[in-house]
Amino acid sequence: MSQFKFVTEMKNLVTMDGPLTKGPPPRWQRKGQENYQSTSNLSINTSKKSTSMTKTPTKLNGSDSLRTKKTPSKTPSKNKSGSSTTPTPNKTLKTPVADRFIPNRSTSNFDLAHYKLNQEEDTSNSPTQKELQKVMCENLYGGDIDSQKILSYRVKPPSAPAGFQNPMRVIYTQTKTPASVKGNNRYIPHAPDRILDAPDIVDDYYLNLMDWSSGNVLAVALGAHVYLWNAGTGNIEDLLELQGNDYVCSLSWIQEGDHLAVGTTNGTVELWDCSKMKRLRVMDGHSARVGSLSWNSYILSSGCRSGQIIHHDVRQRDHLITTLSGHTQEVCGLKWSPDGRYLASGGNDNVLNIWQGVTGGHHTNTEPLHVFTTHQAAVKALAWCPWQPHVLASGGGTADRHIRFWNCNIGSCVNAVDTRSQVCALLWSSNYKELISGHGFANNELIIWKYPAMTKVAELTGHTARVLHLAMSPDGSTVLSAGADETLRLWKCFVKDVSKSKGAGVQLREKPSVLKQCIR
Amino acid sequence: MTGVVQQSKSSITLKGSAEIVCDYLNFGINSILFQRGLYPPENFQSVENYGLTILMSTDNKIKEFLSSTLSQLKEWLIQRSVTKVALIITNVKTLEVMERWDFRVEYEGNPDEAGGQVSEKPLKTIKNEIRDVLKQIASSVAYLPLLDCLCSFDIQIYTKSNVDLPSQWSEAEMAHVKNAQTVKMRSFSTNIHKVDTVVTYKNED
Numbered sequence: 001m002s003q004f005k006f007v008t009e010m011k012n013l014v015t016m017d018g019p020l021t022k023g024p025p026p027r028w029q030r031k032g033q034e035n036y037q038s039t040s041n042l043s044i045n046t047s048k049k050s051t052s053m054t055k056t057p058t059k060l061n062g063s064d065s066l067r068t069k070k071t072p073s074k075t076p077s078k079n080k081s082g083s084s085t086t087p088t089p090n091k092t093l094k095t096p097v098a099d100r101f102i103p104n105r106s107t108s109n110f111d112l113a114h115y116k117l118n119q120e121e122d123t124s125n126s127p128t129q130k131e132l133q134k135v136m137c138e139n140l141y142g143g144d145i146d147s148q149k150i151l152s153y154r155v156k157p158p159s160a161p162a163g164f165q166n167p168m169r170v171i172y173t174q175t176k177t178p179a180s181v182k183g184n185n186r187y188i189p190h191a192p193d194r195i196l197d198a199p200d201i202v203d204d205y206y207l208n209l210m211d212w213s214s215g216n217v218l219a220v221a222l223g224a225h226v227y228l229w230n231a232g233t234g235n236i237e238d239l240l241e242l243q244g245n246d247y248v249c250s251l252s253w254i255q256e257g258d259h260l261a262v263g264t265t266n267g268t269v270e271l272w273d274c275s276k277m278k279r280l281r282v283m284d285g286h287s288a289r290v291g292s293l294s295w296n297s298y299i300l301s302s303g304c305r306s307g308q309i310i311h312h313d314v315r316q317r318d319h320l321i322t323t324l325s326g327h328t329q330e331v332c333g334l335k336w337s338p339d340g341r342y343l344a345s346g347g348n349d350n351v352l353n354i355w356q357g358v359t360g361g362h363h364t365n366t367e368p369l370h371v372f373t374t375h376q377a378a379v380k381a382l383a384w385c386p387w388q389p390h391v392l393a394s395g396g397g398t399a400d401r402h403i404r405f406w407n408c409n410i411g412s413c414v415n416a417v418d419t420r421s422q423v424c425a426l427l428w429s430s431n432y433k434e435l436i437s438g439h440g441f442a443n444n445e446l447i448i449w450k451y452p453a454m455t456k457v458a459e460l461t462g463h464t465a466r467v468l469h470l471a472m473s474p475d476g477s478t479v480l481s482a483g484a485d486e487t488l489r490l491w492k493c494f495v496k497d498v499s500k501s502k503g504a505g506v507q508l509r510e511k512p513s514v515l516k517q518c519i520r
Numbered sequence: 521m522t523g524v525v526q527q528s529k530s531s532i533t534l535k536g537s538a539e540i541v542c543d544y545l546n547f548g549i550n551s552i553l554f555q556r557g558l559y560p561p562e563n564f565q566s567v568e569n570y571g572l573t574i575l576m577s578t579d580n581k582i583k584e585f586l587s588s589t590l591s592q593l594k595e596w597l598i599q600r601s602v603t604k605v606a607l608i609i610t611n612v613k614t615l616e617v618m619e620r621w622d623f624r625v626e627y628e629g630n631p632d633e634a635g636g637q638v639s640e641k642p643l644k645t646i647k648n649e650i651r652d653v654l655k656q657i658a659s660s661v662a663y664l665p666l667l668d669c670l671c672s673f674d675i676q677i678y679t680k681s682n683v684d685l686p687s688q689w690s691e692a693e694m695a696h697v698k699n700a701q702t703v704k705m706r707s708f709s710t711n712i713h714k715v716d717t718v719v720t721y722k723n724e725d
Contacts, residue, residue, distance in 0.1 A: 148603060148678050148680060148681055149679050149683060150677070150691060150692045150693070150694055151676065151677045151678075152674055152675060152677065152689065152691075152692040153585065153588060153592070153688060153689055154688050154690050155584075157585040157672065157673060157674070158672070159612045159670055159671065159672035160558060160671070164670065166557035166558075166667055167560070168556070168557040168661065168666055
């Protein structure tokens with residue numbers, strides 16, 4: 001027993017970093033032991049074991065070892081006597097203490113060292129080297145390089161057509177949020193208020209098939225038909241149907257009133273009075289389909305697939321005023337600024353032109369004021385800022401995916417955001433300093449952006465195919481999105497806070513009847 | 521229902537096994553061409569096989585190239601002289617090797633078996649194994665880097681040195697991928713041929 005005790009004792013002493021076992025025990029331990037003593041005294045006081053237990057730890061070893069009487073502070077000296085097998089470095093220091101290395105020149109063989117250094121390494125003969133090379137070769141090439149042939153057919157397959165871009169690109173760069181969705185203090189419903197059917201809507205990025213009038217009537221072109229949906233009453237009227245294979249390519253309401261301009265595939269622009277459901281006139285001038293229309297007072301500007309833009313004066317018999325040829329391909333975006341000073345046109349040739357309105361008239365000069373070629377894809381989505389009439393937002397197609405902001409007074413790009421998706425439509429909110437964009441692949445969503453920070457306020461998903469067009473209700477509270485999934489969805493995303501704009505008046509739109517869910 | 525129902529044992533011959541391997545390569549390579557976006561997706565047509573929908577190229581030149589390469593490969597597979605088939609994807613402009621798909625072929629069983637080498641492995645099991653590999657190939661898009669350049673492909677067949685060079689064929693340089701990263705897919709076996717699929721791609725960072 002005593003030997004073991006001694007051994008453990010020694011171990012405890014040698015290990016310097018272990019828990020402290022020597023010395024007087026801490027107070028809490030002693031207290032515990034005393035308690036134990038008092039309780040155990042009653043029953044097992046007579047046993048030998050208990051007597052050893054009652055001894056205090058310092059006395060536990062008693063006469064077993066003289067050395068253990070020493071206090072821990074003396075352990076180094078104990079090491080010396082107790083265990084000579086573990087000498088500390090300090091004890092073996094016999095060499096003179098110095099911090100410099102002084103080489104002994106007489107013992108070094110400089111000639112041999114020089115020879116060894118300059119000797120040409122002759123490794124090719126070494127069998128181990130050869131073996132190593134072979135193994136490396138097998139590892140790298142999966143076999144002996146000399147005993148195999150690599151053969152290939154001489155007629156090579158063709159490469160992809162020039163200009164082809166890897167379609168996977170969109171997937172690889174598709175990330176959830178380029179800018180974080182920032183918490184805002186207003187409630188935006190993430191589900192559409194209503195969903196309307198839009199059967200046979202033409203899934204064509206280059207057309208503009210929806211417009212919401214100031215009189216709260218929504219015009220939608222579905223194939224060859226134009227339907228009017230009175231958002232207040234829910235009434236649906238079939239305004240017109242084109243004959244043959246023609247279909248409607250663009251719609252635009254005059255700023256104030258009931259006049260609707262309709263662009264068609266055969267290059268004519270029809271003018272309809274929707275209060276009387278009557279066609280007023282047909283204006284020709286284009287050689288191909290008219291995909292975009294925009295009003296500026298009595299001037300109607302129309303953009304054609306040929307790339308030409310024509311200003312029509314709808315009052316005159318000789319309606320054709322000016323022809324603008326600033327685009328080489330289809331004009332798919334056309335918007336007059338709210339103050340009528342600028343006309344913005346975007347084309348499939350990736351060009352965005354800004355035309356300045358002539359003084360004293362409502363049409364524009366024949367030369368563009370600014371030509372922006374920064375977009376890498378067709379520019380369809382165009383929207384003028386309602387509170388800064390010289391600021392234009394434009395969105396590019398699949399290969400571009402940017403929303404860009406232009407100051408048209410100075411002709412510079414103010415800001416650009418990569419949306420990671422095709423931008424099909426853009427609208428500014430008149431109630432908030434925000435704008436909403438409609439997107440295609442991959443999420444087919446609508447995104448509300450804070451302007452000018454361009455942080456995402458909300459993402460509205462629901463469409464199962466790309467969002468083709470956007471229109472805003474005259475009171476600015478509701479956005480209607482037309483998707484290629486043949487649905488129209490109403491999003492009440494810009495509802496004015498009633499408490500803030502106290503008594504702003506009765507909402508323009510009354511609740512339409514539930515039965516009229518279908519626009520047909 | 522009279523008499524004894526004879527148990528028809530389906531067995532795969534050496535030739536049949538080579539054909540299975542070539543079929544796999546045809547579907548696998550087409551799938552890679554589509555998945556990696558080498559060619560416009562409108563030039564592909566979906567075909568049902570192995571319980572999967574696989575997109576096969578409709579481009580005549582690609583089809584011709586694959587069929588002539590694979591028919592030659594089949595002969596070599598029967599002769600047991602192929603060690604590896606490599607699909608090389610190169611950048612058209614810089615000729616840099618962007619990616620390499622290796623199909624390593626190993627030979628199993630005794631080639632000198634009387635009456636030709638025969639495998640008893642059920643075809644269904646083999647097809648299931650092939651399906652698993654093809655699924656892995658299709659899902660490799662998730663980690664392979666984007667080939668953001670015009671690319672073309674080529675097939676190199678690693679053979680033993682005693683193989684005669686057929687007409688229209690030439691010897692090629694081994695293709696190396698710079699800064700390579702390798703991922704091994706599942707393998708399948710017909711008990712005559714065993715095929716490992718390995719993709720080596722350029723690690724970008």
